[in-house]
Amino acid sequence: MSAAAEKALKVDPSRKFEYANHVANGIAMRNRTAGTIHLRGAPVPSRVLAALLYFNFSDGSREGRRNVPVLFNANRVVADKTGDHDDPCWGMTGNHSYVADVTQFVPIGGNLNQDYQVIIPFDVETSTTGQNPWSPIEPQKVRVEGASLVVVYRDHNTTGPVFVYDALNNSMFSATAQFDLLHPGLDGAGRFTMVGADGQRGFGHDNSASNELTFFNASQIAGPPVASSDWDGSDSWPLVQLWDTHTHNVKLNGAVSKVRYQASGDCLVPVAFVIDAD
Numbered sequence: 391m392s393a394a395a396e397k398a399l400k401v402d403p404s405r406k407f408e409y410a411n412h413v414a415n416g417i418a419m420r421n422r423t424a425g426t427i428h429l430r431g432a433p434v435p436s437r438v439l440a441a442l443l444y445f446n447f448s449d450g451s452r453e454g455r456r457n458v459p460v461l462f463n464a465n466r467v468v469a470d471k472t473g474d475h476d477d478p479c480w481g482m483t484g485n486h487s488y489v490a491d492v493t494q495f496v497p498i499g500g501n502l503n504q505d506y507q508v509i510i511p512f513d514v515e516t517s518t519t520g521q522n523p524w525s526p527i528e529p530q531k532v533r534v535e536g537a538s539l540v541v542v543y544r545d546h547n548t549t550g551p552v553f554v555y556d557a558l559n560n561s562m563f564s565a566t567a568q569f570d571l572l573h574p575g576l577d578g579a580g581r582f583t584m585v586g587a588d589g590q591r592g593f594g595h596d597n598s599a600s601n602e603l604t605f606f607n608a609s610q611i612a613g614p615p616v617a618s619s620d621w622d623g624s625d626s627w628p629l630v631q632l633w634d635t636h637t638h639n640v641k642l643n644g645a646v647s648k649v650r651y652q653a654s655g656d657c658l659v660p661v662a663f664v665i666d667a668d
Contacts, residue, residue, distance in 0.1 A: 396563065396565050396567065397561065397562075397563040397566075397567035397568070397569075398568050398570075399567075399568075399569050399570070400570045400572060401555045401557060401558065401569055401570065401571055401572065401663070402555075402557065402572050403555055403571075403572070403573060403665075404472075404554055404555060404556045404557050405440065405442075405554040406551060406552070406553055406554075407439050407440065407542050407551060407552040407553075408551050409544055409548050409549065409550075409551070410542050410543065410544055410548055410550075410551060410666075411432075411543055411552065411666055412540060412541060412542045412543065412552050412581075412583065412664055412666050413430070413431040413432045413540075413541050413543070413637075414429075414538060414539065414540045414541070414583045414585065414637060414664065415427055415428055415429050415430065415538065415539060415635055416444075416536055416538030416539070416585060416625045416633055416634070417508065417537055417538075417625055417626060417633065418535070418536040418623060418630050418632050419445075419508075419510065419534045419535065419536045419537060419626075419630075419633065420523045420533065420534060420535065420536070420630040420631070420632045420633075421517040421518065421519050421520050421521050421528065421630055422517070422518050422534070422630070423510065423512040423516060423518055423534060424507065424508065424509040424510075425508055425536070425537065425626075426505050426506065426507050426508070427505070427506045427507075427508060427539045428505050429502060429503055429504060429505075429506060429541060430503050431503065432501075432503055432541065432543055433543075433545045433547070434500070434501045434502075434503070435499060435500050435501065435545070436499075436500075436501075436502050436543040436544065436545045437543060437544045437545065438493060438496055438497070438499070438502060438541060438542070438543050439493075439542045439543060440491070440493050440542045441491070441492045441495070441539065441540070441541045441542075442489055442490070442491060442492070442539070442540045442541075442542075442554065442556075442662075443460065443462055443467075443469070443489065443490045443491075443492045443508065443537060443538075444472075444487065444488070444489050444538045444539075444540065444556065444585050444661050444662050445460065445469070445487075445488055445490075445508070445510045445534075445535070445536065445537040445538075446485065446486065446487045446488070446535040446536065446587040446659060446661050447511065447512075447532055447533060447534045447535055448477045448478070448480055448482035448484065448485040448486075448532070448535070449482060449483065449484065449486070449531060449532045450482065450483045450484075450531060451483055451484050451486075452474065452483050452484040453474050453484065454471050454474055454484065454486030454488075455471065455486075456470070456471055457469065457470055457471070458471075458488060458511045459511065460488070460490050460508065460509065460510050460511065461507075461508070461509040462490065462492045462495055462506065462507070462508055463492075463495050463506055464507070465492075465495050467491070467492055468490065469488035469490035470488060470489060470490070471486060471487070471488055472489050472557060472558065472559075472661075472662075473486070473487045473556075473557070473558045473561060473661075474486055474560065475487070475559070475560055475561055475562040475659050476560070476562045476657075477562075478562055478587065478588040478657035478658060478659050479564070479588075479657035480533055482533060485535075485562065485587070485659055487558065487587075487659070487661045489556055489662070496541060502541055506539055508537045508539075510534060510537055512534060513532040514531075515529070515531045515532075516530050516531065516532045520630065521630075522594050522629055522630070523630050524593040524594050525594055535588060535632055535633055535659075536587065536626070536632065537633075538585040538625075538633070538635045538661070538662070540554065540583065540585070540662065540664060542554070549668060550576075550580065550666070550667030550668050551573075551574075551667055552664065552665070552666045552667070553571070553573045553664070553665045553666075554662065554663075554664050555569075555571050555663040555664070555665075556661070556662040556663075558660050558661065558662070558663075561659060561660045561661075562657060562658065563651065563653065563657075563658055563660075564653055564655055564657045564658065565652075565653055565654075565655075566650070566651065566652055567650070567651045567653070567658075567660075568648060568649065568650045569648075569649045569660065569663065570646050570647075570648055570649075571647040571648075571649060571663055572646055573645060573646070573665060574645060575644055575645045576642040576643070576644070576647075576665075576667045577642060577643055577644075578641075578642055578668055579639065579642070579668045580640055580642040580665060580666055580667040580668055581638065581639055581664075581665075581666040582606055582611075582640045582647070582649070582663070582664065582665060582666070583635070583636065583638075583663065583664040583666070584604075584620055584634065584635070584636055584649070584660065584662075584663055585634070585635050585660075585661045585662040585663075586620070586621060586633075586634045586658060586659060586660050586661055587632065587633060587658070587661055588632050588633075588656070588657055588658055588659055589602075589619070589620070589621030589624075589631065589632065589633070589634040589656070589658060590621075590622070590631045590632060590656065591622050591623055591627075591631060594629070595628055595629075599656050600619045600621065600622040601613065601614060601619060601654060602619045602620065602621045602651055602652060602653045602654070602658070603619075603651065603652040604619075604620045604638075604649070604650070604651055605648075605649070605650040605651075605652075606638065606640045606641075606647065606648070606649055606650075607640070607641065607642075607643055607647060607648050608648065609641065611638045611640060612638065613652075620634060620636045620651075621634055621651075621653070621656065621658050622634065624636075642667055647665055
């Protein structure tokens with residue numbers, strides 16, 4: 391969908407971890423209310439420091455509830471709101487991001503690379519058809535976007551810190567957006583993860599909308615011609631799209647990491663960022 395907007399936000403880390411690394415993955419959940427996150431890439435064994443479940447949905451309220459329940463591997467946990475946003479152009483009133491601490495429900499000190507089931511809040515009129523979100527566009531009171539699991543861990547090769555950023559209130563954009571992620575001075579190699587709502591390749595199986603560019607400290611890391619867009623909805627290709635979790639190798643330099651996006655009309659909602667220093 392499309393609208394015009396520009397964003398420029400400075401963001402302090404919501405969580406900090408010394409001597410840590412992280413892995414992340416997600417699942418798109420439009421037109422359904424449950425999904426399975428396939429977390430991969432952590433060394434075995436690893437000691438978990440934190441497991442954070444992020445999710446996002448649009449509904450008929452400009453301000454979402456402070457807390458909402460969510461089921462994670464059949465365990466009921468309470469998620470805290472991290473931000474209210476403009477609806478990403480689906481005709482709803484508002485959009486809301488949440489995080490739940492699910493650390494106690496992942497393996498403590500073993501193999502983190504598991505499949506994790508998520509069921510997030512929905513209304514009786516929320517679609518569970520799994521249909522193409524654009525054909526038809528189904529009437530719904532809650533439009534679920536997706537969920538991502540970010541796991542911060544420590545193993546014998548861990549050296550640098552990890553910073554998690556999720557205080558991203560009013561982050562929806564559709565043009566140029568820059569997020570200055572603040573942290574202590576860093577210099578060297580690292581990794582950057584983004585979690586975001588409403589990315590898409592087009593309006594189904596076409597590829598007409600996935601052209602956003604991502605720059606990290608002025609170096610392009612995603613989008614044509616470098617690589618696929620960070621906003622291509624690839625957490626559930628080919629459909630239902632509308633959710634992204636991407637991790638990039640990056641160069642860290644100084645006390646701020648500047649993440650800049652160039653979009654061309656698609657409405658997008660950053661939900662969480664992670665900076666992981668070597």
